[in-house]
Amino acid sequence: MKLQFSKMQGLGNDFVVFDAIHQTVQLSTQQLRFLANRRFGVGCDQILLVEPPRSEDTDFYYRIFNADGAEVEQCGNGARCFARFVRDKGLSHQDMIRVGTASGNIELFLQEDGQVRVNMAAPELQPRAIPFIAEQQQTVYDIMVSGKSWQISAVSMGNPHAVLVVDDVEQAPVETLGPALEQHERFPQRVNAGFMAVRSPTEIDLRVYERGTGETLACGSGACAAVVAGRLRGLLEEQVKVHLHGGDLVVSWAGGQSPVWMSGPAIGIFEGTIAL
Secondary structure, X not given: OEEEEEEEEEOOEEEEEEEOOOOOOOOOHHHHHHHHOOOOOOOOOEEEEEEOOOOOOOOEEEEEEEOOOOEEOOOHHHHHHHHHHHHHOOOOOXXXXXXXXXXXXXXXXXXXXXXXXXXXXXXXXXXXXXXXXXXXXXXXXXXXXXXXXXXXXXXXXXXXXXEEEOOOHHHOOXXXXXXXXXXXXXXXXXXXXXXXXEEEOOEEEEEEEEOOOEEEOOOHHHHHHHHHHHHHOOOOOOEEEEEEOOEEEEEEEOOOOOOEEEEEOOEEEEEEEEEO
């Protein structure tokens, strides 16, 4: 079969996006891995599908697949690209787009300056809902990895995140501790591992090792989780600029059951057709 796709990126976190409304898109795990492969396929961190709504209170449904072919619940950078895609393709002319996901509904706002603002909903901190194995909810948990104890915050932004505070993200053990945390037995559905260095109460540096993909240039949901973790630890103010290798995001959270808001760019790179 031949499928039309768009290649997009948000701060260097790149995606292959399919319109699954006007063409039938049924991809096997092998085909998803092929698409994501940077030598033999198109190359991307994740594959996104734009589908018809599954409920009356949404405009579209949003599916996300990691480079290893596994379907996941949420992707913040992908959500911004989703909004840009449906606008550029004429699928929606609204400035506010309501989207259903596996983890619940989100709202996407296209702004006049080209940025996309996303209502990522309230964070989930209860261990069972993340999911994370712990006796009770805490701001910081001790976790053993390869015989050494590390301190993490556990947060779900529709997908699970473990956030560590480090002195310098460039010196952080992302390549070794990242995959070890991703597969840790206390995270039954694996986890995204974020390494956060606090510059000031309104600025942080962040690197994220994403489950099923590895380290990416940016992770939108990871940026949201990091700000939530920093706020809970008393390190950050309500609005924070998050510096990632791919660029900057602005994340704000008022606390409690308030939604987390994320703003950043979304850019189309090229269009293509691929035979699978």
